Amino acid sequence: MNAKPPIYLFLLLIIVSPMGIDIYLPAFPQIADSLQTPLSNIQVTITLFLAALGIGQLIAGPLADRYGRKPLIIAGLMLYIASSTVAALSQQIEMLWLTRIFQGLGTCAVSVSVMSGVRDSYSSERTASIYSYINGVICVIPALAPFVGGWLSETWNWRATFYFMTGYALLIGIISLWRLPETRPENTVCSAKLIHWAQYKPILHNSIFQFNSGLVMLAMAIIIAFVSIAPIRLMVELNLNPTSFSIWFGSNAIINILASFIAPIAIRKLGKTKALQLAITMCSCAALLILLLSHIAHPFAFMGPIFVASTGFCLILGICCSSALAPFSKRAGTAASLLGFFQMAGASALVGLVNLLPMASLHIMAIVMALPLAWFIFYKKDVTLKVYDK
Template identity: 75%
Template structure:
């Protein structure tokens, strides 16, 4: 390992992921009108971006371990810039779809490079703090990017959002070339072939990785479920205005920012285990509260439990990300890619399956909030049963 990756640069790099979604959300109707297509086709650009971001992890991790973190990040930023340019000049929605897939793959490479770079550069105790700060930066974007995107769209057009993305990525690319060291350890294990699922086997078989990756996936599923349920609950069922919806939605981003930057203090005082138990208690309490208040037709009855669960999420993510990657210093890129795959693709699939259950939306939300506690309890019982059997 040459030297540590600067924390400020890791934070600047991770911004490309949420920016790729949140900044152009206010422009969706304008894009549909401009491209003469139903808005559902424009919404598909978000799905394609997330799908590429999730599925690409399985290739990005082995690339990071074979060629290094810095080349992967440089390649990812280059793809992101290319996708942004194509989006900005797209005249047909099909071209926009292709460009968003390119952007998603670029974002995936950057994310894996950042996550493995943190694992390379800092101690297991320090990584939880770094991941918490990174999550805090990610949460800033949903609070600010829509305002920037709305101004860009009104001042110029929807194309300006993608020009902004490309310019930002270009500036960060130049900073990366100048300031980012290669952090891949000399003892890194790389597979002889990129498409080789045997390289994932020792990671997937690790009980530590299973427990913590499951917790990260379930925590992310709560956020995805909230994003899908919130517009229907607040604007359709409760009838609040889009402006008021934006204020409630943005307030949760503020909660996440505060929680993410406070999490290192809580973890340091309580320790990882007790802090994780606190997080699960918060999520379980939020699950009970949202079901109890489902008959109360006020935004606070929905958003209050969401605020509580989001606070728990801010503790789960840094603790479990650092713990999941801790045993794999020799293959951090591959481990980080698997973690990212389950966090994004696994959580999205889980939410889709849970939505098939014959429950009301608030009951489904409550179930999602309860799952981290059930997963942790199930793993604890299984571990005790194995110990008793071996004894």
């Protein structure tokens, strides 16, 4: 039997994902000035990273099954290192866009392999607790990374944030070469083709999956829109410095952590259907609030509605992720990869399209916050069944 990898290594590896999103946010205005491009073009770097992260999920799983978890982790880290280095050297926005796509693909390879490695190495009981640790890391890093990024960009410049990503991935890569064993089971079955489109057809035609994956995508779009709009609203329009931005931005990560603990209690007390209605109501109220408070030039007028929507986001994910996968006990992996595709790539594409609208950033945020309600109304007749309350 293969040796079990140390849990701390899984946690260190998964950090490349949230760090790739959050560490350079305080440097958005600097990057725009340096590359002489509008801030809207810098927002696209978030969308491209997350879209690549989502699209890559369709192929990363089969690659990990065919070639092993460790080779894919090392390959992903090498791609992450190379793209981060080139990003730091970028002189045009187009080059930065391209490097962010490759960063997203490298991140996807690492993340999928880590999740597979945990499942390979530990019992189902132990796996649940390790996934909780991983989710905890994913929630905590957005609260810490902007402080590091703000300090790096103020002490040196925005390029230092990408060099930091390079250095971190290089260090973790060396540790992985030394300490990470291969975990792929010897009896792993690999298909001749990496992607079989036919295997996704019955999942896509399932109304339970359609309803829940749609809500997961729209809820994730709220977070992606917030991440891309926050630097503009807080640092450019409200003139916050990188440290103040990091405090306000990081506070939402704390709200997410608290909400992730509260969500299971609310779902248990209310039931899935009522809890989902509450979550969608919170997102809709947040949309209304952000419009009503748009004339107030204070960070809380922006972040208050975000806190409300983020709590709704945690409830939606807790309910709809499990409900979307519930009908597919025999194809859980395929369904999960498709759900991940919609959650990341679908949400990123949606935010990218909405950002093209000729309107203020707060109005765009309000539209995205209201989309879960529109989806809920569209599917209203069978909601109780589709959230899998039984």
